[in-house]
Amino acid sequence: MPEQDKPRLVVLISGSGSNLQAFIDQCADGTLPADLVAVISNRPGVKGLERAEHAGVPAITIDHKEFDSREAFDIALAERIDALQPDLVILAGFMRILTQDFVSRFMGKLLNIHPSLLPKYPGLNTHQRAIDAGDAVAGATVHFVTPELDGGPPVLRAEIPVEPEDTADALAAKILVQEHKIYPLAAHWFLSQRLKLQDGSAYLDGDRLAESGKLFADTLLEQRS
Numbered sequence: 189m190p191e192q193d194k195p196r197l198v199v200l201i202s203g204s205g206s207n208l209q210a211f212i213d214q215c216a217d218g219t220l221p222a223d224l225v226a227v228i229s230n231r232p233g234v235k236g237l238e239r240a241e242h243a244g245v246p247a248i249t250i251d252h253k254e255f256d257s258r259e260a261f262d263i264a265l266a267e268r269i270d271a272l273q274p275d276l277v278i279l280a281g282f283m284r285i286l287t288q289d290f291v292s293r294f295m296g297k298l299l300n301i302h303p304s305l306l307p308k309y310p311g312l313n314t315h316q317r318a319i320d321a322g323d324a325v326a327g328a329t330v331h332f333v334t335p336e337l338d339g340g341p342p343v344l345r346a347e348i349p350v351e352p353e354d355t356a357d358a359l360a361a362k363i364l365v366q367e368h369k370i371y372p373l374a375a376h377w378f379l380s381q382r383l384k385l386q387d388g389s390a391y392l393d394g395d396r397l398a399e400s401g402k403l404f405a406d407t408l409l410e411q412r413s
């Protein structure tokens with residue numbers, strides 16, 4: 189497919205960008221038929237920017253510390269994103285609380301991944317909180333972004349067992365492997381018009397998804413297109 193016919197993807201990051209790397213790889217090998225038009229980081233010098241540059245993807249820094257307010261940063265960010273005319277905006281470890289205006293501007297085409305089984309553990313330290321609570325399973329959730337922090341409707345979740353010896357870091361590493369599968373898959377569903385946000389709920393193939401989203405299984409990767 190010619191580049192100009194492919195849907196346009198913008199990925200926002202704040203750090204390592206391992207989820208970004210999954211998008212880079214799947215766009216490059218055609219698993220995800222999308223054009224990754226830019227990566228934007230609110231932190232300068234992070235590894236995710238290097239990953240973008242290495243892949244030949246425009247890597248943009250908009251340093252939030254250079255703005256007087258959250259509102260001013262979000263306006264600058266939104267204008268930059270709008271100029272890129274994305275079909276989908278991916279938050280991939282983008283560690284900023286977004287203003288209502290920003291979310292409203294992109295709602296319906298704004299996805300996030302959160303390292304917990306939402307609605308459990310919005311916010312930070314999700315893995316330690318799962319361990320401290322004695323949870324038998326932990327995981328990650330892709331969800332549509334709405335103004336409520338980590339509160340938008342879940343789309344797809346991956347679950348893994350919590351082993352007695354798991355530390356927060358060990359759990360995070362195991363969950364990241366799952367994140368790299370579920371996030372591009374959810375983006376694929378969206379870009380192929382299968383996934384939509386409608387009246388505050390997530391719909392896949394016309395069916396309203398459960399409150400916790402769909403549970404990931406490897407068979408879903410085979411039924412991708």
Ligand code: GAR
Binds near residue numbers: 208281283311328
């Ligand atoms: C991922 O685990 C992602 O789920 C999490 O940050 C990590 C980013 O890793 N996101 C959040 O906590 C958002 N609330 P990455 O930079 O290697 O993709």
